[in-house]
Amino acid sequence: xxxxxxxxxxxxxxxxxxxxxxxxxxxxxxxxxxxxxxxxxxxxxxxxxxxxxxxxxxxxxxxxxxxxxxxxxxxxxxxxxxxxxxxxxxxxxxxxxxxxxxxxxxxxxxxxxxxxxxxxxxxxxxxxxxxxxxxxxxxxxxxxxxxxxxxxxxxxxxxxxxxxxxxxxxxxxxxxxxxxxxxxxxxxxxxxxxxxxxxxxxxxxxxxxxxxxxxxxxxxxxxxxxxxxxxxxxxxxxxxxxxxxxxxxxxxxxxxxxxxxxxxxxxxxxxxxxxxxxxxxxxxxxxxxxxxxxxxxxxxxxxxxxxxxxxxxxxxxxxxxxxxxx
Amino acid sequence: xxxxxxxxxxxxxxxxxxxxxxxxxxxxxxxxxxxxxxxxxxxxxxxxxxxxxxxxxxxxxxxxxxxxxxxxxxxxxxxxxxxxxxxxxxxxxxxxxxxxxxxxxxxxxxxxxxxxxxxxxxxxxxxxxxxxxxxxxxxxxxxxxxxxxxxxxxxxxxxxxxxxxxxxxxxxxxxxxxxxxxxxxxxxxxxxxxxxxxxxxxxxxxxxxxxxxxxxxxxxxxxxxxxxxxxxxxxxxxxxxxxxxxxxxxxxxxxxxxxxxxxxxxxxxxxxxxxxxxxxxxxxxxxxxxxxxxxxxxxxxxxxxxxxxxxxxxxxxxxxxxxxxxxxxxxxxxxxxxxxxxxxxxxxxxxxxxxxxxxxxxxxxxxxx
Numbered sequence: 001x002x003x004x005x006x007x008x009x010x011x012x013x014x015x016x017x018x019x020x021x022x023x024x025x026x027x028x029x030x031x032x033x034x035x036x037x038x039x040x041x042x043x044x045x046x047x048x049x050x051x052x053x054x055x056x057x058x059x060x061x062x063x064x065x066x067x068x069x070x071x072x073x074x075x076x077x078x079x080x081x082x083x084x085x086x087x088x089x090x091x092x093x094x095x096x097x098x099x100x101x102x103x104x105x106x107x108x109x110x111x112x113x114x115x116x117x118x119x120x121x122x123x124x125x126x127x128x129x130x131x132x133x134x135x136x137x138x139x140x141x142x143x144x145x146x147x148x149x150x151x152x153x154x155x156x157x158x159x160x161x162x163x164x165x166x167x168x169x170x171x172x173x174x175x176x177x178x179x180x181x182x183x184x185x186x187x188x189x190x191x192x193x194x195x196x197x198x199x200x201x202x203x204x205x206x207x208x209x210x211x212x213x214x215x216x217x218x219x220x221x222x223x224x225x226x227x228x229x230x231x232x233x234x235x236x237x238x239x240x241x242x243x244x245x246x247x248x249x250x251x252x253x254x255x256x257x258x259x260x261x262x263x264x265x266x267x268x269x270x271x272x273x274x275x276x277x278x279x280x281x282x283x284x285x286x287x288x289x290x291x292x293x294x295x296x297x298x299x300x301x302x303x304x305x306x307x308x309x310x311x312x313x314x315x316x317x318x319x320x321x322x323x324x325x326x
Numbered sequence: 327x328x329x330x331x332x333x334x335x336x337x338x339x340x341x342x343x344x345x346x347x348x349x350x351x352x353x354x355x356x357x358x359x360x361x362x363x364x365x366x367x368x369x370x371x372x373x374x375x376x377x378x379x380x381x382x383x384x385x386x387x388x389x390x391x392x393x394x395x396x397x398x399x400x401x402x403x404x405x406x407x408x409x410x411x412x413x414x415x416x417x418x419x420x421x422x423x424x425x426x427x428x429x430x431x432x433x434x435x436x437x438x439x440x441x442x443x444x445x446x447x448x449x450x451x452x453x454x455x456x457x458x459x460x461x462x463x464x465x466x467x468x469x470x471x472x473x474x475x476x477x478x479x480x481x482x483x484x485x486x487x488x489x490x491x492x493x494x495x496x497x498x499x500x501x502x503x504x505x506x507x508x509x510x511x512x513x514x515x516x517x518x519x520x521x522x523x524x525x526x527x528x529x530x531x532x533x534x535x536x537x538x539x540x541x542x543x544x545x546x547x548x549x550x551x552x553x554x555x556x557x558x559x560x561x562x563x564x565x566x567x568x569x570x571x572x573x574x575x576x577x578x579x580x581x582x583x584x585x586x587x588x589x590x591x592x593x594x595x596x597x598x599x600x601x602x603x604x605x606x607x608x609x610x611x612x613x614x615x616x617x618x619x620x621x622x623x624x625x626x627x628x629x630x631x632x633x634x635x636x637x638x639x640x641x642x643x644x645x646x647x648x649x650x651x652x653x654x655x656x657x658x659x660x661x662x663x664x665x666x667x668x669x670x671x672x673x674x675x676x677x678x679x680x681x682x683x684x685x686x687x688x689x690x691x692x693x694x695x
Contacts, residue, residue, distance in 0.1 A: 056537055058694045078692075081539045092534035096345045097338065108334035109538045137345075153534075 009034040009161055009192040010055060015064035017050050017215075024050045026215040027064070032194060032208075034160075037187050039206030040196035041311065047215040048196035049089060052163050055194070056086050069161060082111060085154035089165040091146045093153055095139025099130050102138055102153060110157035124152040128182070144175030151182060155191075162186065164195045168202065180205055200307045211314055218314040223307060230268070230305035230313055235284065237265040239291070239298035248294035254283050257312040267300075268309045327547075331540055335548025339522075343552065353556055357510050357563045361571070364506060377401035378413045378422040383432035391443065395426060395461055413446055423448045424458060503568035504655040505628040507561055508648045511590050512622050515557050519598030520611040522549045523690070528608060536692040546687050550595045557591035558584065577662030585665060586654040589675040593647035596682035603689040622648040650674045 010032035017025040025047040032038045040048045053059040055068060057077025066073040071080045093102045103124060107117045125134055128148045133141070138149060147167060154162060164183075168176045180202070183193055187207075195206065203209050203223065210220040219226055233256075239245035242260050249258045249267065257268040269283050284300050291298045343349060381388050396403060401424050407413060413425030425446035429435065435442040447458040523545075526532045535545065561584065568574040576583060597618065605611035623629060625639060626648035632640065643649045650671040657663035665672050 053694060058533065058537060058692075060693060060695055074693075078539070081537065084537070086534070086537040088530065088533045088537075090530040090533075092530045092532075094338065094342065094531060095529070096342050101338075101341055105334050105338050106538070108330050109535075109540050111328075111331075111539060114330070 007034050008032065009036075009069060010038075010194065011067045012055065013065045015051065015054060015066060016062045017047070017054060017059060018062045024215050025054070025061075028212075028215075028217045030210065030217065030220075032192065034192045035187060035190055036207040037183055037193045037195060037205070039203045039209030040194065040212060041198070041200075041203040041209050041307070042196075042212035043198055046212040048212055049165050050215075051212070052086075052165050052194065052196060056080070056084055056163050058086075082157070083160050085157070085159035085162040087150050087154040087162070087164045087167055089169065091138075091150060091170075093138050093146075093150055096137060098135045098137055099141075099149055100125070100134040102149065103156060106153045106156050112157050120156060124156060128152040143170040144172060144179075147171050147175065147179060148182075151179070155186065159191065161192045162194070164193065166196050166198070168197070168199070176202070200311070203307050211311060213315045219310065226310045227305045227307060230309050232302065233269045233271070233313075234303050234305040234309050235267040235269070235287070236301050236303045237267055237287070237291070237298050238263070238301075239265065239296050241296065244294065245291055245296045245298055248290050248296055249287060252283075252286055252290045254286070256316050257309075266303070266309075268305075268312050327541070327543055328539075332544045332548045332551075335540075335545060336551050339549060339552045343556075353514070353560060354563055356514055357560050358567065360510055361503070361506060361564055361567045364502060374402040375400060375424050376404045376422045377424045377426060378405045378407055378416045379403055379426045379428075380407045380410055380413050381426075381428045382408065382430045383428045385433055387436065388428045388432045392426060392428065398461065400461060401426070410444065410446070417446060417448045420448075424461070426461075503564070503572055503574040504659045505652050506568075507564045507587060507655060508590055508626070508651045509623055509628055510560060510564060511557055511587065511651075512594055512648050513619055514560065515553060515591055515594035516598040516601070516615045516618060517612065518553045518556070519549060519595045520601040520605065520615045521608045523599065523602035524605045524608050524611045533694065536694070540692075542687045542690045542692065546599055546683065546690065549599065550592070550683075553595050554588065554591055557595075558587065561587040561591075574659065576659050578658035578664060582658045582665045583655065586651060586658060586672075586675075589654075589672065589679070590647055590651040592679045593651075593675050593682065596679050596686060597647070599686040600682050600689065603686055618646075622646050625649070627652050644674070647675055647678055650678075 008031050010030060012028060012030040015025055015028040015030065016023070028047075028051060030051075040051065042048050050059060054061045055066060055073065057068075057074045057080055060074050068080055069083055071077075073080060094105070097105065100121065103121045104117070107121060112120055125131060128151065130145075130149070130152075133145070138146065141149065147170070151164075151167070154164075168179055171179065183195065187193055195202070197203055206223065208220065208222050209226070211218050211226075237245060237249070242263055242265055246258050246260060246265055249255060249265065254270045255267065256270050257266075259266050267287070284302075287300050288298075291300075379392055381392055395401060404422060405416060407416070410425070410427040413422075413427055416422045417425055425444075427444040427446060429442070429444070432442050445458050445461050523532070526535065565576075565583070569576065598615070601611055601614045601618075605614055621642070625635065625643040626632075626646050627643070628648065632643065632649070635643065653671045654665065654668050654675075657668050658665065
């Protein structure tokens, strides 16, 4: 079992899931290269979990084709199970079993060879820092510890492909950093990881990512590619009264987003070709004029775009399209 | 079917159960408490039952008879009335449990050898019936000469007739304890597995389990196996208490008793599994369990005689595992029958197990939708 010649671990075409009238996932096309950390970025309810569940064969798609590790899903979902690990959004190990008992159970169920089970569990206990907590009940551990245990359980059989559904949602920043270290260690040894998140800083760590909004895939690429497309469209406005400056700016044509960040405003403008501006400086001048008209003394400067800007840009476009279609 | 995965489920279930102190306590506690509670109803040596007396004859002989009955201590007079209708009304109102009616022609009936005294019994309390039998043994007049021999070959009519209201089939301790094994096993076993799958769904464990190579059959059988052992422990507790406290006989083979119990345990566990694949929450699972539990108690023949039920209800009762188990256990323990002689009910229970287990495995999908 391996990825195909092109090194693609997951391929999906026109993936759709309907729950009654609700379209949770809407014609998603996806290609996840192997040995990558691939991110799914999107707000709650954007279809991230549903997509992951369809990819690992837990939900039957309403339409579309899926190929994971060369297997056709959901038809060959059973054969796929032994090659994937799945870390659920909610802690799904047994809270009334100890750390070691949970790992023993998963080792047996995932078919880790009997002779190897003991040493594999020792290895994981060591790697994931459970040395003195092996006999602690899983239910009595902190959020970060549970998360580590869930990850240890998901990789006990050394899967080629690992699905992680918002793995760090209940974890403090320090634990999150450690957790991501573990994910990159896994990618280093050849594991493909698909991680869903709604946190921008996590998305920035991914090799590639797809942005989901209302069940549709609105953008994908490396973080650099995605932010690169917004070059020249992001500004920082330093104003004495940011609230009033914000009110003055929202009505300027070509504004996609004006958000307050501390004492400054972060401004995302529409695509220059669409707004009819020849240079980024044109819109900067319009902003200056609007601020002056409102009696605001302010500095407008360009700033490098980040993923949050990308997210705002692609989701605003999506809404605009929907409005036009309606 | 992979033995190692199956065993992993069994070990997991036992480890979880070991940490669940309350459930563990209930495994032994339920049979003990219920048997002792029911022990009151089982106890036949009752004293001081409220009695109403209607001595319509009021002769020296009838007064002596009533005094003899009171002297047994079984009944305590609470009312003296004039007619049998009044006695019946008092029984209906629950004011008395036993009515003694001496008809006006008591003396002549006694001489004729006909039934001379009626003891009216509130049969809704099984223990009272037993007490009435004791009363019926009081001789009409120990000093009187033997009654005239009957002209026909029919056996002589007993001088005191016992008329039981509301519960025509008499029951006794030995009849209840074997049935109680079945009732307790039905109550505990169905619930154990009914919440087994639902609980994992509610706690989120199911999403983890179905993403692994575990098969439906491994999961279902792995969930049943540990509870068979628990069911046999409960059987032993009830049997031991029944023999020790209530001197219930085991006339057939002990092995047959355990095989019959094992079959009922399996039938109930697999029924519970089927409920569990259907229910969306633990609360629903409990409701469905009680939906099965009440008919089991009422229709199986444990409380009311099976023979007295309408045909259509009898067919319904044939679907309940407890009905077949009661026939098996009463046959083996009380009549000394072997399971071979009762093969039809053995077969019925086995078929029930196969159908329920099959349905549960087929119904359980390793999918979230």
